[in-house]
Amino acid sequence: MRRAIEGHRGRWIGLLFLGALVIAPHLVRAQSAQMFEERVKRIGKKLLCLCGCNQILVECNHRNCPFSGPAIETLRQAVRRYESDDLAIQAMIQQYGTAVLAAPPAQGFNLAAWLTPFAAAAGGLVLIALVLRRWSRRHAMAPVEGAPILEDPAWRERVRREIEKELGGPS
């Protein structure tokens, strides 16, 4: 009896094992298909649709778009062929030119695209620092005249007016 039960169990385990062997490749395939799609999406977000819509390649949703459909198919092929994302992107550049990149590559003249805004902001900052320094130096050099600050009626009047304005003067 006990042997019969053990025999049943053995058969069940064998069946389960067999089932797992059959299902496992499907599971692995489903998972790798999902990973493949995620990779296509990840790389596709670095590329632009060139139909004129200015949208990210994998976000272009124009029906019958003459560019995004074929380009996404090319991208899928490139992703299948190359393990490296960079190589897949290079394949897309070879096919469609650098214009397919959603952002200019940080090399050569295109480096200017990335650096110029920050250089301009830094230049502005330096300019403001120079202006502030010049203004505060002039202020520091200005002679102090008359009565101490709080005893000067003109100063007090100015303070009073400004407080009034600050707390609710006319707009």
Place this chain on the structure above:
Amino acid sequence: MDSLGSFAVLLALTTCAYAFLAGIVAHLKKHPVLRATARRAGVVIFPTLSVAMACLWGLFLTDEFSIAYVANHSNRDLPFLYKFAALWSGQEGSLLFWSWILSGYIFFVLLKHREEGELRPLAGVILAGIQLFFLILNAFVVSPFRVLAEIASDGTTRPFVPADGRGLNPLLQYPEMVLHPPTLYLGYVGFSVPFAFALAALIMRSPGERWIHVTRRWTMIAWGFLTLGILMGAHWAYAVLGWGGYWGWDPVENASFMPWLTGTAFLHSVMMQERRGMLKVWNVWLVFITFLLCVFGTFLTRSGVVSSVHAFAQSPIGHWFSGFLLLVFAVCLFFFSRRRDYLRSEHRLEAVLSRESSFLFNNLVLLAACFAVLWGTLFPVISEAVTGSKVSVGPPFFNRVNIPIFLLLLLLTGVGPLLAWRRTSWESLKRNFTYPTLIGAATGALLFVFGVRDPYALLAFGLSAFVTVTIVSEFYRGARVIRSQTGRTWAHALLELVLRNTRRYGGYVVHFGIVVMAIGIAGSAFEKEREMEMTVGSTMELGRYAVTLKDRARGETPNYIYERLTLEVRRGDERLTTLEPERRLYTASEQPLTKVTIHSGWREDLYIYFAGVNSETGMPIIHAYVNPLVRWLWIGGGIVLLGTLVALYPGRRPMKVAVSERARAREREVAYAKGD
């Protein structure tokens, strides 16, 4: 009706030319009668162009397809509302619409500012000059009243009337598109008024800040409309275009955003001139640049110099705009070089830690953002000219460059109002910043503990908390003083506070709106998406939602045929709603459109798009997004507009302080003078 419309445009052009030329002569010869006639001519342009507008609307509403513009942008079955809005859906109509709005601004400026001495007449002449340029385009280059013609077999041309029009672009058949272009144009064109007064003041060496006082409200009105226009455009993109986002850094979106940035900088720096007589050169150029950017925006839309999703109305009139831009810039530069002496600052900065320097930094950051957007927009053209090969500049570039800049701006939104004019002591700095900084840091830390790892999102939420605390503390402190003076309730004290200085507290409301918008934008760091081919009865899981396809149906309306999906949305065991995305084919234009459906909530939006049909299986493909906090963006925009309205409302003088309170007021004076 088309003849009357054309005649009205020509009459407006003649009147405008008179207003411009007679105004110049009157200014040079100091001729009061000529000046009065020039003013009257300027006033007449608006009613004259209104006749032209009424004619064009009439042609649309009566399906007058003998007119090329009507035939190209309307059809018989187009709903009434869209026939009305079709007027500004194309090149010719939108330029006439621009002219009409400008004439409306001129009308009100000339009627309202009668007492401004010579400043108003000269500003009127400058506005007439701008108007003249647009009327020349309306009359001779892109007339909306052009009659359709065909070439007969004998080689002669004869009028041609098609049986039906080609219809309106389906993307424009959305309720918001009825309001988006008018509001945007009201903003763009509105900046002509401060521009005209600034240039007039420069030409006349008008002393003081008169032009700023005159144009302050006009600037705020233009800025408010531009804000509303941009928000409506973003909402339209979100609800119609179907890519799940609201801002794609499209060149035309950028074109509307750039004058908004410089206009915002002007609204801040102008306070420096009003209160301290500083930054006069800066302010004049900010107004000039804002106006030039408004024209540049139209140039971008019309010229096709950069490709854009807004290519509804491209034509070769770009060179007209580039010529106009160059002319305006040359005029500004000429008068600036001749008159810059009068723009000397009256005061100098007394301390680096002051409200003045915060305004300087705020302006720097806003202009840096504007430059980054301009640079990114034009870089493809520049790169092609230099290297010969074309590059694209899309959302990844703009996001990477602009997000740090905007976070810095958010920080300044909180810091600026806490600094005192002229000088801020370390003591007051410590007192004002301790709680906001602690609460901001605690917010960031708390979110980190709860699993938020995106550095920009953490910074955005932390800074939003910081700024909110600074704004609340400003209202609290002001209301507390009024309560102590009057013994009123908190609600009354707050109302009194706002009414005493609507501009200041309206500005704080605007700042709070920006904070709420920043929270909404930061939410985009956590969006999720999924695409799935579905059969009736199948379910897609995304985030907390389960979307089940219940039905698939086809049908038609007089305007389009459609395929509609019925989707049941559940969250856990709770049935939330039914969504019905559609794919449409508009019969007149034979253009497809996909109708997006959105289930919106405080925490997130479930955004569903009918992406297409699998050509092999025939099954529908659904693309779904979960977009966190998007509703906050629209609510923040509403708060910004509310704040603008508050700031526009005339403030009233403070109530007289009771005698018994004078001692306390004196204490504050002393504390202020000490630098606290």
